[in-house]
Amino acid sequence: MVESKNFKALVVEEVQDNQFKRSVTEKSTDDLPAGDVLVRVHFSSLNYKDALSATGNKGVTRKYPHTPGIDAAGVVEQSSDERFKSGDEVIVTSYDLGMNTSGGFGQYIKVPADWVVPMPEAFSARESMLYGTAGFTAALSVYQLTQHNVLPENGDILVSGATGGVGGIAVSILSKMGYSVVAVNGLSDASDYLKDIGANSVISIDEATDKSDRPLLKAKWAGSIDTVGGDILATSIKSVKLSGTVTCCGNAASADLPLTVFPFILRGVMLIGIDSQNCPMPLRKKIWEKMAEDWRVPHFEQRVSEIGLDDLNQRIDIMMERKHQGRTVVKLP
Ligand SMILES: NC(=O)c1ccc[n+]([C@@H]2O[C@H](COP(=O)([O-])OP(=O)(O)OC[C@H]3O[C@@H](n4cnc5c(N)ncnc54)[C@H](OP(=O)(O)O)[C@@H]3O)[C@@H](O)[C@H]2O)c1
Structure with missing residues (x-):
């Protein structure tokens, strides 16, 4: 001992x-x-x-x-x-x-x-922590989009909480992979930062939040990575194109999800829960390896x-x- x-x-x-x-x-x-x-x-x-x-x-x-x-x-x-x-x-x-x-x-x-x-061989301790759980969760979310056939040619991906750790790394990885990313800006104006880390365009929380209560909205996104929950997550689910996929990992805004079943039964939208905490070890190792190599985002690290x-x-x-x-x-x- x-x-x-x-x-x-x-x-x-x-x-x-x-x-x-x-x-x-x-x-x-x-x-x-x-x-x-x-x-x-x-x-x-x-x-x-x-x-x-x-x-x-x-x-x-x-x-x-x-x-x-x-x-x-x-x-x-x-x-x-x-x-x-x-x-x-x-x-x-x-x-x-x-x-x-x-x-x-x-x-x-x-x-x-x-x-x-x-x-992973390609990471030092410091480099791995530039990503940490936030990066792991972002990478797991991106992985789920790829597993559900959301491809760069399908259209824009919406990312909420993009000024934060999970959202920011998701923006950077998606951009590196060739996706067009629309980032939701938080409280303060972070448009320049969001574009620097890979967003093609930036919308406000207001623009990302539908107040009409309609069960379905104009289909805009090929997929969405949500980190905040609540009205923003509900709005993105209502705005995803046919067979699009939405991942949900956080509740920074709210734990509620005000929705009807219509996005699921009329557009075949898939909602995928992301649980980094209990991710099985084989997938966990695979995601860390991806972050250390193909999905490494030096522009975010800086x-x-x-x-x-x-x-x-x-x-x-x-x-x-x-x-x-x-x-x-x-x-x-
Ligand atoms: N499921 C999992 O395995 C897992 C793993 C890691 C994290 N998470 C969750 O993911 C979320 C994000 O984590 P993080 O580490 O990235 O946090 P973070 O760095 O603090 O970022 C939080 C983000 O959420 C936005 N936000 C906060 N309150 C909001 C509101 N009321 N309306 C809209 N946007 C709001 C912030 O925007 P501003 O720019 O306005 O601050 C910021 O962009 C948390 O809920 C966390 O618990 C889940």
């Missing part, structure tokens, strides 16, 4: 009922949960779910004190599972990491071997910012205020 080590981590504590405090604190590897693989984390990244966990959302994290971070990349320090040995570079994302298992905003994690993905553990507090607030753009990578000291 490796002797216990102290390490730095962001810790979220509940100081009073529903009041939370975040600080960078020293923890011990003895405090980590049981697990097969001890990983020294070198990089993590900030996702919307991390911001929810860090601000006390009990739908994401039931018990505090807690270290969030659904993404981690680093090196195996100890493994009781023969699939991994000390020195292996690995990625751990999703499952329960950072939700109710101490996560990637700490220098060490301990996890079941079944959660661990070998680092727009990612890097921070340290001490800067996370402020960045989490920025994300909750909807002022965060693109992706933030976290370098562990």
Whole structure:
């Protein structure tokens, strides 16, 4: 056994009922949960779910004190599972990491071997975290469009939440693959940014939201990647062409879906749920390999910012205020 080590981590504590405090604190590897693989984390990244966990959302994290971070990349320090040995570079994302298992905003994690993905050869730890769960979810969404015969020649693809991590990487991958992408702009004017990362055109949230209550709208999109739910998702489903496909991964706007069955029974529209958390390991590995190679988007990577553990507090607030753009990578000291 490796002797216990102290390490730095962001810790979220509940100081009073529903009041939370975040600080960078020293923890011990003895405090980590049981697990097969001890990983020294070198990089993590900030996702919307991390911001929810860090601000006390009990739908994401039931018990505090807690270290969030659904993404981690680093090196195996100890493994009781023969699939991994000390020195292996690995990625751990999703499952329960950072939700109710101490996560990637700490220098060490301990996890079941079944959660661990070998680092693709073409990626470093930092590069993998430029994508992280957001990139994985975007790539899984694009993969589902390709699996349902939504091809570049079929027409425009609508992407909502495009200023965010999932939406932004989806825009960039689709553009690299030759699709024409229409991005939904959020609160502040981000048209230049969205065009830089690959959008052909940009529409506002208002333009992406139908208020007429009609069951079907003019068919505009070959497919749609939705990250926000609610009226924007419903509007895109009503506006997809015959046999088009819509993927749904998030509820940043709303968990509701006000719809009738007509898009499905009159246009054969397919609605595909995206669950990065429980994605089976063979598909998980395939998607990571795609991101490291064919679907790698260097123009998006250049727009990612890097921070340290001490800067996370402020960045989490920025994300909750909807002022965060693109992706933030976290370098562990
Ligand atoms: N199913 C899965 O496996 C999975 C995996 C990862 C993420 N997700 C979900 O996907 C969503 C996006 O995650 P992310 O990491 O990309 O988050 P993010 O970086 O914070 O981006 C959120 C995006 O949603 C937009 N948005 C927020 N509130 C909105 C509203 N009321 N109306 C319209 N747009 C709104 C934001 O636009 P602004 O420019 O206005 O801020 C931003 O573009 C989240 O709901 C997250 O939980 C799901």
